[in-house]
Amino acid sequence: MKWSEQAWGSIEPIYQKILELPFNQELTAGTLDKERFKFYMAQDAYYLGEFGKALSTISSRLQDLNQVLAYSQFATGAIVVERALHESYFKTLGIPDEVKPSPTCLLYTNYLLSKSAFANVEVAAAAVLPCFWIYKEVGDHIYAQQSAVRDNPYKNWIDTYSGEEFAQSVMQAIQITDQLASEASDKLQGEMLEAFQMATRLEWMFWEAAYQKESWAI
Numbered sequence: 001m002k003w004s005e006q007a008w009g010s011i012e013p014i015y016q017k018i019l020e021l022p023f024n025q026e027l028t029a030g031t032l033d034k035e036r037f038k039f040y041m042a043q044d045a046y047y048l049g050e051f052g053k054a055l056s057t058i059s060s061r062l063q064d065l066n067q068v069l070a071y072s073q074f075a076t077g078a079i080v081v082e083r084a085l086h087e088s089y090f091k092t093l094g095i096p097d098e099v100k101p102s103p104t105c106l107l108y109t110n111y112l113l114s115k116s117a118f119a120n121v122e123v124a125a126a127a128v129l130p131c132f133w134i135y136k137e138v139g140d141h142i143y144a145q146q147s148a149v150r151d152n153p154y155k156n157w158i159d160t161y162s163g164e165e166f167a168q169s170v171m172q173a174i175q176i177t178d179q180l181a182s183e184a185s186d187k188l189q190g191e192m193l194e195a196f197q198m199a200t201r202l203e204w205m206f207w208e209a210a211y212q213k214e215s216w217a218i
C-alpha cells in the first residue's frame with residue numbers, strides 16, 4: 001500500500017468531522033454569517049503567508065531538482081493567493097491589512113514552520129500535505145453539493161479549490177510525498193504519518209476557530 005493511502009485511511013474519521021463542521025455546512029448552504037467568513041479570510045491570509053515560507057524552506061532542503069521546483073512553485077502559489085485575497089476580499093469585506101493570528105492560526109503556522117525547518121524533510125512534506133489534500137476533498141465535496149444552491153455568496157471562494165489546476169498540484173504533492181516515503185525507514189514513515197495526522201487535526205481546528213471567532217483570553 002502506498003504511504004498516502006495509509007495516511008488518508010488514518011485520517012478518514014477526522015475528515016468526516018471536517019465535513020460536518022458548522023462552518024463548512026453553512027458555507028455550502030450559503031448561510032454562513034459574514035463576520036465568521038471575514039474572520040476566516042483574515043486568518044487565512046496570515047496562514048498563506050506563513051505556509052508559503054514553510055514551502056520555500058522545504059524546497060531548499062530537497063535534493064531532487066524536480067521536487068525543489070515543485071515546492072518552490074507551491075510556495076509561489078500560496079503567496080499569490082495571499083496577495084489576491086488582499087486585492088479582493090480584504091477590500092470588499094473591509095478587513096484591515098495587518099492581521100493578528102488567532103491562537104489556533106499561530107499554532108498551525110508555527111507547527112508547519114517548525115517541521116519545515118527542524119524535522120526530517122520527509123516529515124515536513126507530510127506535515128504540509130493535508131493543506132493540499134484536505135482542501136481538494138472538502139472543495140470537491142462542497143462544490144458538488146452547492147450546485148443545488150442558487151446565488152451562494154461564497155461561490156467565488158468555493159470555486160478556488162475545485163479547479164483542474166489545483167487538482168494537478170495536489171496530485172503532484174501526494175506523489176512527491178509518496179516518493180519520499182518509499183525511500184524512508186519504517187520509523188521515519190511512522191513520523192510522517194503522525195505529522196500528517198496532526199496537521200489534519202489543525203485543519204479541523206482552523207475552521208472551528210473561525211466559526212467561534214476565537215480570540216486570546218488575555
Ligand SMILES: Cc1ncc(C[n+]2csc(CCO)c2C)c(N)n1
Nearest residue numbers: 044047074075077078131132135206
Ligand atoms: C487553513 C488552510 N489550509 C489549507 C488551505 C489551502 N491551501 C493553501 S495554499 C495551498 C496550495 C499551495 O499553493 C492550498 C491548497 C488554506 N487556504 N487554508
